[in-house]
Amino acid sequence: MTDRIRLGMVGGGNDAFIGAVHRIASRIDDQYELVAGALSSTPEKSRESGAALGLTRVYDDFKQMAIREARRKDGIEAVSIVTPNHVHYAAAREFLKRGIHVICDKPLTSTLADAKKLVKAAEASDALFVLTHNYTGYPMVRQARAMVAAGEIGAVRVVQVEYPQDWLTIEQDFKQAEWRTDPARSGAGGSTGDIGTHAYNLACFISGLEASELAADLDAFVPGRRVDDNAHVMLRFKGGAKGMLWSSQVAPGNENALRIRIYGETGGLEWAQEDPNYLWHSPFGEPKRLITRNGAGAGDAAARVSRIPPGHPEGYLEGFATIYSEAAQAIRAHRKGEAAPADVVYPTVSDGLKGVQFVDACVRSSQRNATWVTL
Known part of the structure; x- marks a missing residue:
């Protein structure tokens, strides 16, 4: 090129x-x-x-x-x-x-x-301002988002999202751990800021919902740690849907186990980052269905950000690449004084603000014994 x-x-x-x-x-x-x-x-x-x-x-x-x-x-x-x-x-x-x-x-x-x-x-x-919430670039995340928007599971009622890791189960002193557990550099949130924002962004991205209130119970289980390393958060979304979010960096046996389940009036969807090429669709009263990346049942939203045939692994780096390529399309349109094509999707500065508001609300809620606070 x-x-x-x-x-x-x-x-x-x-x-x-x-x-x-x-x-x-x-x-x-x-x-x-x-x-x-x-x-x-x-x-x-x-x-x-x-x-x-x-x-x-x-x-x-x-x-x-x-x-x-x-x-x-x-x-x-x-x-x-x-x-x-x-x-x-x-x-x-x-x-x-x-x-x-x-x-x-x-x-x-x-x-x-x-x-x-x-x-x-x-x-x-x-x-332009682009925020690299890279999980929004995965093909089957785009598939899930399109299915929710098309009403294939009905109005969303429940969103369950979690992102557990184990790498901070004990005190660590190497570079990546050192700044992430320093509130002066990471911010007031530990696991909430580092991985909780990914989980929260993904929940909103796929469901199309916006949270209005939350109640958070944050812990720093490692002695002396100044930011949270585990968080349990209940969410209330505008329109009445409810959610639960768990982020943890002290969960032995978990590497990057981001997982989301969304349930609507007529069915549910489930996706796991460590098995990213598969999306489970469960229509109510019918057998559970597996939709594979670029396979039968996958639609245009997934296909336009897929690069290789079905059955071959495509994941983390490609998800990041999708955000960069969406940004490239927007930048080239900007050169011409035009809007980006309607199907170009990437997280913006507004999404970034919502993520920081999420962390701030979690900290405020936990300081008040997990009371409900507005975002």
């Missing part, structure tokens, strides 16, 4: 897991070329990381990068922000005010105040 979008990256230097994931995802559909970066918290580390990636335009910090890239005729058109949460707002603001599209990792910010300011910055900018 000769028309690749010129991409920059903030964060994601040497040994940064999620930065490598974003770089791979941006290349899968050959939509982007990484040309610049401010890749680490120090100029020395940034230059080392840039050299390892073969970049010739490496900056000491994100502000320097935003200023200089905006002045170049061949400057970046979009930037990936893959830093710890507390950096998201300041970095995104610098690029947005210069008209550079932002693709930002979740959660949106570490505080609700910053999330609200970032929404205003995005609204004031001509640039």
Whole structure:
């Protein structure tokens, strides 16, 4: 492809897991070329990381990068922000005010105040803002969303979603654990911010519902931990549906066990991230049906974000790639002064605000002995 979008990256230097994931995802559909970066918290580390990636335009910090890239005729058109949460707002603001599209990792910010300011910055900018809730890019998640919207399970009554992991069952001191359990960098939420926001976003994305109230019981089971590592949350959705959400990073035997079940008046749906190519559909009073990615029963919503024939695994990296490719379509439409095609779907800054509001409400509720609070 000769028309690749010129991409920059903030964060994601040497040994940064999620930065490598974003770089791979941006290349899968050959939509982007990484040309610049401010890749680490120090100029020395940034230059080392840039050299390892073969970049010739490496900056000491994100502000320097935003200023200089905006002045170049061949400057970046979009930037990936893959830093710890507390950096998201300041970095995104610098690029947005210069008209550079932002693709930002979740959660949106570490505080609700910053999330609200970032929404205003995005609204004031001509640039697009894309949030990488990558699970919304999975084909069978798109299939489930389309089936709910088409009324195939009737009006939604119950949403059950969970995301248990076990990697923080004991105190850990390596980089990924260290910043995620530091409220100054992660925000007030631990498991709620890191994986609970994924579960909450997925519940709303598939069901089409918006939560109005929640009651949350948060725990930090590991002694001395300053953010939650386990959360039980009850949800009330506008329109009367009810939900339950469990996020945990202290559940031995679980790796990335994101799972959602949605029940309506006439049937139910079930999807699990660790078995992502399958969606179970249970029409009331009939045998349970298995819908496979690109197989019989799968529709256009799944097909347009599928890349390979049925039966071959397609998952995490491809889900990320779908978000990048949806963003690429929106960016190319933006170049022409047009709206993106109606079937292009990606999480926005508004979805990001809802995620931070979810974390804030969970913390407020738990501090009040799990009382109901409004979002």
